[in-house]
Amino acid sequence: MRLNVPLIDGDELAEITAVLASGMLTQGVRARELEDAVRAVVGTPYAAAVSSATTGLHLALVGLGVGPGDEVVMPAFSFPATANVVVQQGAVPVFVDIEPDTFNMDPRLLEAAITERTAAVMPVHAFGLCADMDPINEIAARHDLPVIEDAACALGGTYRGRDAGSLATAGVFSFHPRKIVTTAEGGMITTASADLAERINVLRTHGAIRGELFMEFVDAGFNYRLSDVHAAIGVAQMRKLDHILSERRRLAAALSERLAAVVGVTPPSAPEHISHAYQSYVVRLADDVDRDGVIRSMRTHDIETTLGTYGMHLQPYFVSRFGESGARFPEATRAHRQTLTLPLYPGMADEDLELIRAGLTASVAENRRDPAPS
Ligand SMILES: Cc1ncc(COP(=O)(O)O)c(C=O)c1O
Numbered sequence: 001m002r003l004n005v006p007l008i009d010g011d012e013l014a015e016i017t018a019v020l021a022s023g024m025l026t027q028g029v030r031a032r033e034l035e036d037a038v039r040a041v042v043g044t045p046y047a048a049a050v051s052s053a054t055t056g057l058h059l060a061l062v063g064l065g066v067g068p069g070d071e072v073v074m075p076a077f078s079f080p081a082t083a084n085v086v087v088q089q090g091a092v093p094v095f096v097d098i099e100p101d102t103f104n105m106d107p108r109l110l111e112a113a114i115t116e117r118t119a120a121v122m123p124v125h126a127f128g129l130c131a132d133m134d135p136i137n138e139i140a141a142r143h144d145l146p147v148i149e150d151a152a153c154a155l156g157g158t159y160r161g162r163d164a165g166s167l168a169t170a171g172v173f174s175f176h177p178r179k180i181v182t183t184a185e186g187g188m189i190t191t192a193s194a195d196l197a198e199r200i201n202v203l204r205t206h207g208a209i210r211g212e213l214f215m216e217f218v219d220a221g222f223n224y225r226l227s228d229v230h231a232a233i234g235v236a237q238m239r240k241l242d243h244i245l246s247e248r249r250r251l252a253a254a255l256s257e258r259l260a261a262v263v264g265v266t267p268p269s270a271p272e273h274i275s276h277a278y279q280s281y282v283v284r285l286a287d288d289v290d291r292d293g294v295i296r297s298m299r300t301h302d303i304e305t306t307l308g309t310y311g312m313h314l315q316p317y318f319v320s321r322f323g324e325s326g327a328r329f330p331e332a333t334r335a336h337r338q339t340l341t342l343p344l345y346p347g348m349a350d351e352d353l354e355l356i357r358a359g360l361t362a363s364v365a366e367n368r369r370d371p372a373p374s
Pocket of ligand 1: 079124152175
């Protein structure tokens, strides 16, 4: 059983075939269509299709003027692309610890991480669950800082009734095949700022502005465009978004019910005012369970699992830059070691959920660590 199987059928194939037949392959009308579809869901006036969430996050930083020597505050627990783009700008990622229940940035720790060099705050909506944006925005506003939502996993997730991607200065989604909808590789930046949207638009295409006959290069930009071949896949995927989200939520609830009685496993939870998109279904294993052993045991049951996501501060690059800092981020460190992502995707049957329950029950029992000698 795979971790995720994208919901791809004849629709995507027909859309791709139409683009290939048109001969217009690079960014054009299909990317505009995908942007319109995302704007309609997220509710922002602007959306820009890009080649990945990583390039989208990078563009948002450049568009907001984050540069060498600046600091960007983010949770320690995320896919390292969140921090890498900051490093690529010559800026410094400043980690803060997470809340143990939501796996998101702990807003109570944000203020202390802000310095005179801070140029932006970048909360991550872990696994499709929005970070606690009200206090994050409030603290950022007090320091006059822009906020970029890393909403890579959170298309369709909501916070107090408002959509991920519309909760801050800019939001960035991923269309990688493990995300809510896919374009193979791809991403989308959303914003309500006309100025930022314009800068991103220019930077996305080599820093160029199109004149009557040819382009004029007003900035040293990038080629971060999403092609129309990829966008066409996304257009078909967006038509299925409501179905994908309701299935992910239904399956997550059903799986949580089955796992409730499994000793040593805590299913994911969401605060009342946040609607989880369940891009990933991530459980926490008790501290006396060897998570890596569980991943290996689940393989023998033919069930793919992986860690939740990464304690970025524990990765070799960041250790080499900032030194050992596990003790400074105890919750992110624990989440890095004890979280487990289980398969979840539309089309799973009750029998699949039962296979996961049975496989996990056995795997956890097989991988209890010996109690420490007293
Ligand atoms: C939180 C987060 N941010 C950024 C990314 C990068 O997304 P992409 O693969 O589209 O560049 C990911 C991908 O897994 C992610 O989970």
